[in-house]
Amino acid sequence: MLKTEGLRYQYAGADTGLTFPDLHLNKGDELLLLGASGTGKTTLLHLVAGMRTPTAGSVTLAGAPFSALNTAQRDQTRGKHMGIVFQTAHFVRSLTVGENLALARSLAGCAPDAEVIKGLLQDLGLGHKLNARVDALSVGEQQRVSIARAVVHGPGLILADEPTSALDDANTDAVLTLLRNQAKRTGAALLVVTHDQRLKDRMSQHVELNPTS
Amino acid sequence: MKAARLARRNVLHRPLETGLSVLLLAFGVGIISLMLLMQRSLTEDLDRNIKDIDLVLGAKGSPLQLILANVYHVDVPTGNIPLADARKIMRHPYIEEAIPLAYGDNYELFRIVGTEPSYPAHYNAEIAEGKMFEAAFEVVIGQEVATATGLTIGDTFYSAHGLTDGTDVHRDKAYTVVGTFDRTGAVIDQLILTPIASVWGVHEDVEDADEEITAVLLKKKNPLAILTLPNLLRDTPMQVALPAIEMNRLTQQFGIGLQTLRAVALLIMGLSFISVFIALFASLRDRRYELALLRTMGAPPRRLFALVLFEGLWMTVAGIAAGLLLSRLGVMALGEVLQDRFHYEVTQLMPVSGEFVLAAAALLVGAVAAGIPARSALRIDISNTLGQGR
Known part of the structure; x- marks a missing residue:
């Protein structure tokens, strides 16, 4: 599903660039990327997601070159094949929970299937929040809705950036379980990027990022 | 979405x-x-109201007021002129059509205007019901008047003096409604029309009131009328005003x-x-x-x-x-x-x-x-x- 080769990134004005290990994920695989701050883990996630263009190296998504596409093509491909959970949950504030999920489906090119959205929210224990305003959700609920949004269009790859950094142990477990269950249900590959050492014991596959030079 | x-x-x-x-x-x-x-x-x-009226003949005063009063019926008239003097102008060879108007009183603030059937004819006002006025004290009322006052054919009413209010009512002679006009969109809709003789009749107690009219609406036959008539009137108490020019001046003043x-x-x-x-x-x-x-x-x-x-x-x-x-x-x-x-x-x-x-x-x-x-x-x-x- 995802393959990276020789990814390097150098920020404008920085003396040295960041070099990243090659990643290879098949459908159904899960991988934890561990790294302290400054190791460029968010940069790597953004390179994988095509939100940044690598200085060197390439990203292949679903067997097709991804990092070589232009901005608009990358946006559309990302929307179709990836679901991203960000560290802080953000939504289109003028829309309800259900509409935010419908928007994710429509931007990915899927029909806005009300049953899929309702069923997914029920799975996540948010069935009653379908028509709620996103501002009215608690932080925990927001994180669960953003997981729902990342999987509602059945992407092949789920990316999560520090999904648990703001949560206590109980919630960390709950969120991680949700992510893994949803990935498993849709057969998607799961890539989690974090500095949260608690996750190390909970996911079998992990790669540690070291400060590189 | x-x-x-x-x-x-x-x-x-x-x-x-x-x-x-x-x-x-x-x-x-x-x-x-x-x-x-x-x-x-x-x-x-x-x-719509100027409609082919080239000149208005009336008493000396503000030409704009003369137009406003006699074409649009919104201002008070500049005064009266003797019919005999007006006739000379009305029969002038340069004039094609002349419609005399004599201001009477009002009924519920609607103006009673003494005139001839040529006046409604000029504005293509058709009789909706009843007939055209013939004898003195017969009136034909405009659509607006009919709606506002509720007057219908056969009704009689007394006029109030002048143009202002209904305090001074002439009780001696009653007007009879003999017809109504269709809606024209022109000022006729707001008028009560009657033969000129009725207006003289109401005021016959006033000695020098008879045989006077307020204004004459003129349509020229010859463009020279516009140049010639003011000269003819120089030493009389009468004047002619041009509606198009006066209204143009008025809208220009609005314009600022x-x-x-x-x-x-x-x-x-x-x-x-x-x-x-x-x-x-x-x-x-x-x-x-x-x-x-x-x-x-x-x-x-x-x-x-x-x-x-x-x-x-x-x-x-x-x-x-x-x-x-x-x-x-x-x-x-x-x-x-x-x-x-x-x-x-x-x-x-x-x-x-x-x-x-x-x-x-x-x-x-x-x-x-x-x-x-x-x-x-x-x-x-x-x-x-x-x-x-x-």
Whole structure:
């Protein structure tokens, strides 16, 4: 599903660039990327997601070159094949929970299937929040809705950036379980990027990022 | 979800900023549109009433007053002239048609005008019911008079002296309604017409009142009439005035006020576009995370551009629509006042061609005002925006 080769990134004005290990994920695989701050883990996630263009190296998504596409093509491909959970949950504030999920489906090119959205929210224990305003959700609920949004269009790859950094142990477990269950249900590959050492014991596959030079 | 629909949700989500922009635009568009509507109504009314009247003969005084009183029936007459003297002008070879008017009294503030059947004929006023007046004290009433007073054929009434109120009523001679006119859109709708003899009859107690009339509406046969007649009248208490020229002068005097009003309206419209511009820019700063998110969800930059542009266009369209509605409410309110005060009708609500130009121009400027913030939405760096995590 995802393959990276020789990814390097150098920020404008920085003396040295960041070099990243090659990643290879098949459908159904899960991988934890561990790294302290400054190791460029968010940069790597953004390179994988095509939100940044690598200085060197390439990203292949679903067997097709991804990092070589232009901005608009990358946006559309990302929307179709990836679901991203960000560290802080953000939504289109003028829309309800259900509409935010419908928007994710429509931007990915899927029909806005009300049953899929309702069923997914029920799975996540948010069935009653379908028509709620996103501002009215608690932080925990927001994180669960953003997981729902990342999987509602059945992407092949789920990316999560520090999904648990703001949560206590109980919630960390709950969120991680949700992510893994949803990935498993849709057969998607799961890539989690974090500095949260608690996750190390909970996911079998992990790669540690070291400060590189 | 279509960009247009999301844009509508977004502007509705910011009711205060949206409201301010829409309100300002509505006022700007509303004032200009109101002016266009009133202008049309006024011009049409003026033209309808002037209808082929080239000259008005009457007592010396303000020529504008002579026109207003005798063509539009809104001012008091300049005075009376002896019929014998007026006849000389009426029979002048340069004159094709001459319609005498003798101001009588009023009934419930509707003017009773003594004249000949040629007067309603000039305005193509057809008898709706009954017949044309023939004998003294027979009257035919305009549509407005019939509606407002409830007078119908066979009814009789007493006139009140002068043109002002009903305190001094002539109790001796009653008028009889013998007919009503169809609606003409001209001032005839507001008049009570009767033979001139009735007006003389009411005031026969006043000695020198008989054989006097107020004015004569003249249609020229020869263009030289305009040059010749004033000379003929130089040493008489009479004058001739040209309706077209007097009304032109009047509208020019209005013009200065209208220009000021138009400048104010344009200023308000300008402010509204700045307000649209600021509202969008401020909301972009506020929502840059949201816009970056849309990109990660699969919306390419051009869709963000369309989204912000549509948000501006929604506000502009709402403002234009509200403005056009506002101006029509204004016309109805003003129309009521004008009708009460002057028995004058201004109720045309159909769009004026100028309004299409106004709407198109506002839409264009709105698109430009929205286009600049929309362009900045194109340049959002999604990695930087989402990476800082707010």
